[in-house]
Amino acid sequence: MGFFWGLFTIVLGFLDSSVANGLRPKDFVDPSGNKIVFVDFQEVHHKIVFDVAKSSAEFVTSIVFKSETEGAPVFDIVDDPTAVELDGQKADQMLVTSPDQATKFRVVTRKLRPGKHVLRVAGTITRNVSFGLGTVKSGFFMTDLSDRGYTERYLPTNLEYDQFATKMEVAVVGTQKRHTVFTNGAMLPVARRRANVFAIAYPEKFTTSSMFFHLGPEEAYDTKTGVFVSKTGRAVPIGVYRQAGATQDLERYLNVAVKELASLEEIYGPYLHSNVVIYAFGSGGMEYCGATVTSLAALSHELAHSWFARGVMPGHGNAGWLDEAITSWRDDGFKKVQTFSGNRPMADGGDYKRSTDSSAYGFGASFIGHLHSEVPNFFDFLRHMIKNRSWYPLTTEEFVNELSNFTGRDFRPLFQKHVYRSPSERARRIYRSTPRVPNPYHPELTAEQERRML
Ligand SMILES: [Zn+2]
Numbered sequence: 001m002g003f004f005w006g007l008f009t010i011v012l013g014f015l016d017s018s019v020a021n022g023l024r025p026k027d028f029v030d031p032s033g034n035k036i037v038f039v040d041f042q043e044v045h046h047k048i049v050f051d052v053a054k055s056s057a058e059f060v061t062s063i064v065f066k067s068e069t070e071g072a073p074v075f076d077i078v079d080d081p082t083a084v085e086l087d088g089q090k091a092d093q094m095l096v097t098s099p100d101q102a103t104k105f106r107v108v109t110r111k112l113r114p115g116k117h118v119l120r121v122a123g124t125i126t127r128n129v130s131f132g133l134g135t136v137k138s139g140f141f142m143t144d145l146s147d148r149g150y151t152e153r154y155l156p157t158n159l160e161y162d163q164f165a166t167k168m169e170v171a172v173v174g175t176q177k178r179h180t181v182f183t184n185g186a187m188l189p190v191a192r193r194r195a196n197v198f199a200i201a202y203p204e205k206f207t208t209s210s211m212f213f214h215l216g217p218e219e220a221y222d223t224k225t226g227v228f229v230s231k232t233g234r235a236v237p238i239g240v241y242r243q244a245g246a247t248q249d250l251e252r253y254l255n256v257a258v259k260e261l262a263s264l265e266e267i268y269g270p271y272l273h274s275n276v277v278i279y280a281f282g283s284g285g286m287e288y289c290g291a292t293v294t295s296l297a298a299l300s301h302e303l304a305h306s307w308f309a310r311g312v313m314p315g316h317g318n319a320g321w322l323d324e325a326i327t328s329w330r331d332d333g334f335k336k337v338q339t340f341s342g343n344r345p346m347a348d349g350g351d352y353k354r355s356t357d358s359s360a361y362g363f364g365a366s367f368i369g370h371l372h373s374e375v376p377n378f379f380d381f382l383r384h385m386i387k388n389r390s391w392y393p394l395t396t397e398e399f400v401n402e403l404s405n406f407t408g409r410d411f412r413p414l415f416q417k418h419v420y421r422s423p424s425e426r427a428r429r430i431y432r433s434t435p436r437v438p439n440p441y442h443p444e445l446t447a448e449q450e451r452r453m454l
Pocket of ligand 1: 324
């Protein structure tokens with residue numbers, strides 16, 4: 001790894017991003033008496049080398065962050081890092097369980113003073129990497145249905161509350177075969193003679209659940225491009241691709257995407273992202289910021305997430321139900337639900353919850369239908385949210401406040417009754433015994449199914 005450390009230079013313009021109030025999880029003291037603090041990432045720089053000759057995928061990540069209180073700073077990556085450095089000195093890290101037992105994350109075991117610091121983490125990407133004859137495929141596929149399902153599956157990152165700019169340099173070495181990258185980031189210019197070197201910038205509004213990255217040999221994919229003309233007049237490029245020779249009809253995907261985007265703009269307002277990347281694959285799908293991996297059947301649902309989920313973004317696992325509920329309610333044809341009962345504490349999964357409660361698709365969608373029935377100008381409210389709260393990780397409480405302010409009616413009791421933990425033991429029992437039904441649009445994939453996606 002010494003080689004990489006030496007090569008690594010950070011050229012970062014420090015844009016002071018800050019974390020919105022109420023989003024950062026509570027700092028706490030772990031069983032050994034260490035104060036664990038959640039910090040604000042300012043800028044992240046990944047340098048990844050896929051060495052085809054050695055079948056290895058190694059990264060070095062440099063993170064500039066700000067801490068407000070003294071303590072051991074939190075970051076996360078699922079696989080054990082091979083080396084960690086803090087402010088230029090070798091450091092140790094450990095896995096810590098959140099006080100509510102909802103999740104785990106890593107902390108650097110050093111008591112840090114408040115201020116600006118630099119964390120460097122080196123390690124190996126093991127998940128969804130596959131080496132062939134002179135080729136490598138790597139996809140940073142994510143899921144919101146299980147804990148630690150975002151960028152942390154591949155690279156060091158922060159929890160979903162934090163927004164930060166990311167630069168990613170990727171080199172595929174040990175092969176002459178041309179590789180390509182599909183991404184929702186901006187491709188930065190690299191010298192032409194350096195084939196298989198990619199530099200990508202992800203904007204500072206992105207969180208750990210925003211990034212889309214898929215690398216593979218050029219010959220392995222069929223691509224098609226199109227344009228969606230937004231109601232604002234902006235020409236939004238669409239790129240659709242599939243595995244070479246696969247049966248997905250890319251022309252059809254393009255046509256459906258253009259039609260759905262136009263229909264979504266009529267409901268929610270202008271498209272928010274710089275482009276549209278669609279990987280035509282499998283059954284069901286997953287959303288990213290202006291990108292999706294999806295079947296044709298799930299395409300409309302996934303594109304809708306470009307407004308709710310990856311436009312108005314969840315700040316943590318207790319807010320993720322909102323976008324699934326709103327999107328599923330649209331799938332069901334914007335039903336009005338006049339009488340509504342039941343309780344699923346989708347917004348109340350503990351202070352540190354990071355995944356979405358799957359009750360969102362059915363129960364949550366009906367609850368949104370109930371709001372639609374209760375709020376005469378509900379579509380105006382949704383447009384208001386897109387216009388005013390996009391690119392700003394949101395809590396359920398903020399959503400309720402927005403709705404209450406918009407309508408002049410206090411919606412807290414209604415949300416309290418249906419989506420927070422009920423004081424009734426009977427309601428809690430029903431919730432616990434309700435089977436978790438997978439949504440056809442977001443099937444939970446096995447490791448093998450994910451690898452086939454490469
Ligand atoms: Zn969804």
